Amino acid sequence: MPQRACQRPVFRFAPSPNGRLHLGHALSACLNFDMAAAAGGRFLLRIEDIDQSRCTPALEQAVLEDLHWLGLDWELPVRRQSDHFDAYRAALDRLAAEGLAYPSFMTRGDIRTWVGAWEDQNRRPWPRDPDGARLYPPVDRQRPESERRALMADGRRHAWRIDMERAIAHPAGPLTFHESGDGQTGLIRAEPARWGDAVLSRSDAPSSYHLSVVVDDALQGITHVVRGLDLFAATDLHRLLQSLLGLPEPAYHHHRLILGADGRKLSKSDGSTSLAALRAEGRTPSDIRVMIGL
């Protein structure tokens, strides 16, 4: 197992304050809290607010209130990702210096157009990643360094992406992770290539979820990542980044998702299952635990 001997287990709940917490978040938060308590471990809260256009201080405050209402408490200080953009930048610079990351200039519209033309010509679908998004075309990866520099010097908006072909040639041996959750369990083989040239730093934010989550899990000494099954596939990418950056490997536990009446994953935009709405209806924290099957 990845866990190091004699170390107190460290768990974390890592919400993004871009809406009110719902029952799915309650499951994740309570499960982390309960598992930490059962293991005699520590429980941390991390605010994942790299998307500064959607995350607000008021929503962050509401997240803390909802979690306190549920009866949870956590160690202080709380790590807020927007306070640590320099740490993510340093990780990106390291990957770029090793030739494993490159600046990418295509907009969503450019990608759609390029893929559409490719599909018309080749009469088969261009590959999609596990979330269903089109893999990033090879256009910018093949761009000569001089052109990249000129475009950046020109002030062209760009993201940074992993050069997946080079990155997967890097790790020594196959990548795996230990999984104990509600889907597949045991030693899982990671297949990061299915994500293509994933984003490491966005054009509108100085990092991406994938990069900041692995940097923070390592910096905070997280030994157990407990989160929803919707992030199971992303673990492939996280294991690759951990390997490239020389970061330790946590154990993973991806839990079942709470589905809405329509059978779909709950979303923050549907207020009816928000903890705030349920509380206003008179539900108690114990009712919430029953509703989420704990």
Ligand code: GLU
């Ligand atoms: N911030 C992510 C979310 O709210 C969770 C990330 C994680 O647990 O790795 O979905």
